[in-house]
Amino acid sequence: MDPRPLVDIAAAIGREAGALVQRMRASAVVSFDTKSTSTDVVTAADRASEQLVRTRLSESRPGEPVLGEEEGGSVLPGLTWVVDPIDGTVNYLYGIPWYSVSIAAQLDGESIAGAVFEPATGRMWTAARGHGAFLDGSPLRVSAATDLSLSLLGYGFAYRPERRQRQAEAWAAMSTRVRDMRRAGAASLDLCSVAAGRLDAYAEHELGRWDWAAGALIAAEAGAVVRLPGTAPELGQEATFAAAPGVADAMYAALAESGFGKV
Numbered sequence: 166m167d168p169r170p171l172v173d174i175a176a177a178i179g180r181e182a183g184a185l186v187q188r189m190r191a192s193a194v195v196s197f198d199t200k201s202t203s204t205d206v207v208t209a210a211d212r213a214s215e216q217l218v219r220t221r222l223s224e225s226r227p228g229e230p231v232l233g234e235e236e237g238g239s240v241l242p243g244l245t246w247v248v249d250p251i252d253g254t255v256n257y258l259y260g261i262p263w264y265s266v267s268i269a270a271q272l273d274g275e276s277i278a279g280a281v282f283e284p285a286t287g288r289m290w291t292a293a294r295g296h297g298a299f300l301d302g303s304p305l306r307v308s309a310a311t312d313l314s315l316s317l318l319g320y321g322f323a324y325r326p327e328r329r330q331r332q333a334e335a336w337a338a339m340s341t342r343v344r345d346m347r348r349a350g351a352a353s354l355d356l357c358s359v360a361a362g363r364l365d366a367y368a369e370h371e372l373g374r375w376d377w378a379a380g381a382l383i384a385a386e387a388g389a390v391v392r393l394p395g396t397a398p399e400l401g402q403e404a405t406f407a408a409a410p411g412v413a414d415a416m417y418a419a420l421a422e423s424g425f426g427k428v
Contacts, residue, residue, distance in 0.1 A: 168293040171278035175268040178221040182214045182266045183284035214250035222246050234375045245271050249375035253351030267353040269378035279379030281353045290357045290383050298360050298386035305387040308362035311411035318343045319355040321369035331428040338423035356380030359407045360387035366408035366416045377405050401426045
């Protein structure tokens, strides 16, 4: 299967959903609900965006299953679409322009095409397995970093307070081992930042498949070393990790030594 036509579909639908998200923001943030904890928010725009994506996918790819953050679903044998209608909802809620619409196509559970659209800026990140990664059509490549102590690390927190406390201790230990750290609040875009060399590495726990399905492919196609949940035992079964090759081994080891796998 040539995945490139699937990228075109994901990008076109992501752009349309992103425009909807932008139009809805003023009303969507007036009233919102919570999910797993009081800090885990969902807005009317999240739901409307996912509904739009599902409708468009049913029109262009009828019969193919969809897994979405808000309406659920399952990854089935064959092709499944994985959708995060707004990744970075807290940023969206507060007017911080770092959120996205993320759409990926997975074949037997592995991403083969993906698009991450930034509604606030109009930037489009894309990748097809075996065909590279791009930002607005320009090829992406990870950083040439080789020194852990001069690396910029992106990270995130879980929603549950008790786990955040343990994570904070691990991140504090990491803070003395790298140049600096960034907590931006949208996993898909953090992974894209690794692809673009804006971050040298990124790690986080408790991501949903919709958080990483497109962004991890974009990072990998740009040359990053990527470990998805279940493939990084020293960092914990729920860990997502991406890094430039020159610092990947050292970063992985430092995270494990800092207790990242025990949080």
